[in-house]
Amino acid sequence: MDTLGYLAHGFAVAFTPTNLLWCLLGTTLGTAIGVLPGLGPALTIALLLPITYQVAPEASFILFAGIYYGAMYGGSTTSILLNTPGESATIVTALEGNRMARSGRGGAALATSAIGSFVAGTIGTLGVAFLAPIVVKFALAFGPAEYFSLMVLAFITVSAVLGSSSVRGLTSLFVGFVIGMIGVDLQTGQPRFTFGMGELLDGVDVIVVAVGLFAVGETLYMASRRYAGKDEIVPLKGSLYMTAAEWARSWKPWLRGAAIGFPIGAMPAGGAEIPTFLSYAIEKKLSRHKEEFGTVGAIEGVAGPEAANNASAAGVLVPMLTLGLPTSATAAIMLSAFQSYGINPGPLLLTTQANLVWGLIASLFIANVILVILNLPLIGLWVRLLKIPAPQLYAGILVFATVGTYGISQSPIDLVILYLLGAAGFLMRRFDFPTAPVIIGMILGPLAETQFRRAMTIANGDWTVFYRHPLSLTLLSLALIGLVGPHIWAWIEHRRTRGPEHVPGDA
Amino acid sequence: MSTSDQQASPPRLGVPELLIGVGLLACAGAVAWQTLAIPVSPLYSKVGPRVFPYITMAGMIVLSLLLIVAALRGGWQPEEEKETPTDWKAMGLVVAGLVANLLLIQPLGFTVASVVMFVLVCFGFGSRHPLRDALLGLVLALAAYFGFARALGVNIGAGLIENQLNVLINAVLGIGKG
Numbered sequence: 001m002d003t004l005g006y007l008a009h010g011f012a013v014a015f016t017p018t019n020l021l022w023c024l025l026g027t028t029l030g031t032a033i034g035v036l037p038g039l040g041p042a043l044t045i046a047l048l049l050p051i052t053y054q055v056a057p058e059a060s061f062i063l064f065a066g067i068y069y070g071a072m073y074g075g076s077t078t079s080i081l082l083n084t085p086g087e088s089a090t091i092v093t094a095l096e097g098n099r100m101a102r103s104g105r106g107g108a109a110l111a112t113s114a115i116g117s118f119v120a121g122t123i124g125t126l127g128v129a130f131l132a133p134i135v136v137k138f139a140l141a142f143g144p145a146e147y148f149s150l151m152v153l154a155f156i157t158v159s160a161v162l163g164s165s166s167v168r169g170l171t172s173l174f175v176g177f178v179i180g181m182i183g184v185d186l187q188t189g190q191p192r193f194t195f196g197m198g199e200l201l202d203g204v205d206v207i208v209v210a211v212g213l214f215a216v217g218e219t220l221y222m223a224s225r226r227y228a229g230k231d232e233i234v235p236l237k238g239s240l241y242m243t244a245a246e247w248a249r250s251w252k253p254w255l256r257g258a259a260i261g262f263p264i265g266a267m268p269a270g271g272a273e274i275p276t277f278l279s280y281a282i283e284k285k286l287s288r289h290k291e292e293f294g295t296v297g298a299i300e301g302v303a304g305p306e307a308a309n310n311a312s313a314a315g316v317l318v319p320m321l322t323l324g325l326p327t328s329a330t331a332a333i334m335l336s337a338f339q340s341y342g343i344n345p346g347p348l349l350l351t352t353q354a355n356l357v358w359g360l361i362a363s364l365f366i367a368n369v370i371l372v373i374l375n376l377p378l379i380g381l382w383v384r385l386l387k388i389p390a391p392q393l394y395a396g397i398l399v400f401a402t403v404g405t406y407g408i409s410q411s412p413i414d415l416v417i418l419y420l421l422g423a424a425g426f427l428m429r430r431f432d433f434p435t436a437p438v439i440i441g442m443i444l445g446p447l448a449e450t451q452f453r454r455a456m457t458i459a460n461g462d463w464t465v466f467y468r469h470p471l472s473l474t475l476l477s478l479a480l481i482g483l484v485g486p487h488i489w490a491w492i493e494h495r496r497t498r499g500p501e502h503v504p505g506d507a
Numbered sequence: 508m509s510t511s512d513q514q515a516s517p518p519r520l521g522v523p524e525l526l527i528g529v530g531l532l533a534c535a536g537a538v539a540w541q542t543l544a545i546p547v548s549p550l551y552s553k554v555g556p557r558v559f560p561y562i563t564m565a566g567m568i569v570l571s572l573l574l575i576v577a578a579l580r581g582g583w584q585p586e587e588e589k590e591t592p593t594d595w596k597a598m599g600l601v602v603a604g605l606v607a608n609l610l611l612i613q614p615l616g617f618t619v620a621s622v623v624m625f626v627l628v629c630f631g632f633g634s635r636h637p638l639r640d641a642l643l644g645l646v647l648a649l650a651a652y653f654g655f656a657r658a659l660g661v662n663i664g665a666g667l668i669e670n671q672l673n674v675l676i677n678a679v680l681g682i683g684k685g
Contacts, residue, residue, distance in 0.1 A: 395624070449559045
């Protein structure tokens with residue numbers, strides 16, 4: 001079967017009444033948590049992981065994918081009306097979107113962001129459907145050494161290249177490695193990092209880590225920052241329908257944003273920050289209304305980054321489904337859901353789990369349609385959600401954090417670990433350490449170790465296997481360039497600009 | 508004269524950043540200790556369960572030294588973070604709520620523990636209506652309990668309230684079916 005045939009089959013799976021209901025539930029929940037500050041798709045999917053014991057894989061992945069896409073739509077609403085980006089990917093949307101809302105054009109900003117998300121999300125999902133089979137053909141040539149090198153590349157790009165500091169990003173990643181190693185070593189049966197505690201033999205559940213870092217850590221941080229200035233909700237003014245001029249100014253940024261977002265998301269680097277910032281810079285340069293940027297708010301500055309954000313969110317699914325390589329915290333938690341079903345995402349997934357994968361992709365198209373309806377005519381509902389006062393919101397988040405954690409094994413030890421991770425999450429948030437690499441390191445670290453040991457066993461303990469294979473060598477070289485390159489470049493820049501400033505003898 | 512002296516003075520030491528660096532170094536030490544505790548069979552000498560932990564430990568040592576260097580050069584905190592004072596009272600109340608939850612969840616059950624935590628956290632965040640918050644917390648905790656316990660099949664610690672309600676619900680369902 002070709003891609004279209006598979007896709008038709010996928011729609012047959014997704015269009016069953018129950019799966020449509022899961023999709024509706026996921027998109028609604030996703031929009032809600034996207035709108036609410038302090039809640040994100042990674043945390044929500046982690047809390048819902050127990051559902052994998054109850055329902056078929058298709059149903060839970062359609063639910064998770066709906067949450068994933070929905071959070072992107074909902075996040076932009078918060079950025080535009082509250083100026084508090086709900087997700088790191090919507091920081092750029094807040095730049096122009098909030099200014100538009102303040103100058104009375106909030107309706108148009110919300111409309112261009114929702115329709116742009118729909119356009120780019122649909123293009124991105126088409127990209128997943130057509131690119132995934134191609135990547136699979138390529139990935140079938142991968143041996144354990146290549147997989148390990150690819151994971152090293154992903155580790156470097158996720159933690160060192162993105163974000164404000166490579167040292168802090170890598171620190172988060174290594175903390176994730178340590179958490180991932182806790183428990184019984186699957187190959188030899190030896191307990192590792194258990195500190196002699198029987199409770200740790202099964203390892204630390206990803207639910208506890210995600211909830212600790214994202215829910216408890218975030219709540220502590222918000223409590224500690226009460227003296228910081230508060231953002232006010234800008235009342236929604238203006239029609240939700242864009243004028244002809246606004247359509248004319250929006251459609252090109254949507255397409256450009258999708259063209260930037262999808263490829264960057266699909267690379268084993270992931271992250272929505274780079275494509276959104278890139279799209280913003282390009283739109284600012286190309287716009288004929290430069291005077292609106294940073295003053296009353298330019299619609300191009302909302303349309304482009306929002307499209308880039310959603311297209312890259314779709315792109316992230318390509319390495320996740322074809323290589324089992326998650327490049328965002330949400331994707332890493334979805335990977336652990338696959339593991340919970342005993343499914344190993346990788347090149348064989350598209351054929352062995354055709355129902356699941358193509359049903360999932362088809363449901364993403366449906367999710368986009370539902371989301372644009374949920375987020376335009378029903379926008380008033382979500383604005384009301386923004387008015388939930390902070391005390392009750394954060395207290396409620398902690399109640400759900402307890403449910404998710406204590407429900408795993410009714411062990412107070414889990415709560416103690418949760419609070420320790422919450423304290424770590426607070427410190428990380430306060431001192432600007434990224435949290436996503438912890439989750440990625442924890443999920444992907446053990447997989448990288450397995451591939452590493454497999455490669456070494458095949459090569460009879462010969463370390464050179466990683467650079468004797470040309471593909472593996474290429475991937476490792478790219479990782480090295482990613483790690484060292486920016487520093488060398490910064491150093492050269494520094495040397496060049498430094499010269500005249502430091503001329504001695506200021507007298 | 509004094510102004511030029513100030514310009515030449517080295518950047519101030521970032522104390523919290525230094526503590527983080529040292530803390531990470533201590534974690535690397537703990538990793539080393541636990542790695543040495545992993546039993547290794549001599550038959551399995553090629554790539555045993557210790558190799559990855561050692562690589563991780565080495566990475567953590569390098570990273571913690573880099574963090575310490577950055578701290579000695581003045582730290583990396585953005586100015587706005589430094590300038591906003593930490594609200595210790597609010598944080599303390601949130602922590603008190605978490606600890607209360609931990610201590611009460613086994614003896615009294617999930618709902619009671621959650622309500623106590625809910626009220627304390629709300630108070631910490633500045634809400635001054637403890638009774639209303641308690642009621643809200645009760646509704647939310649029961650919704651969460653029955654949502655998860657009944658719909659998702661997750662077992663959360665049941666206390667007096669949950670057991671009574673479970674008996675009630677089963678009775679109602681039984682009558683409905685009968």
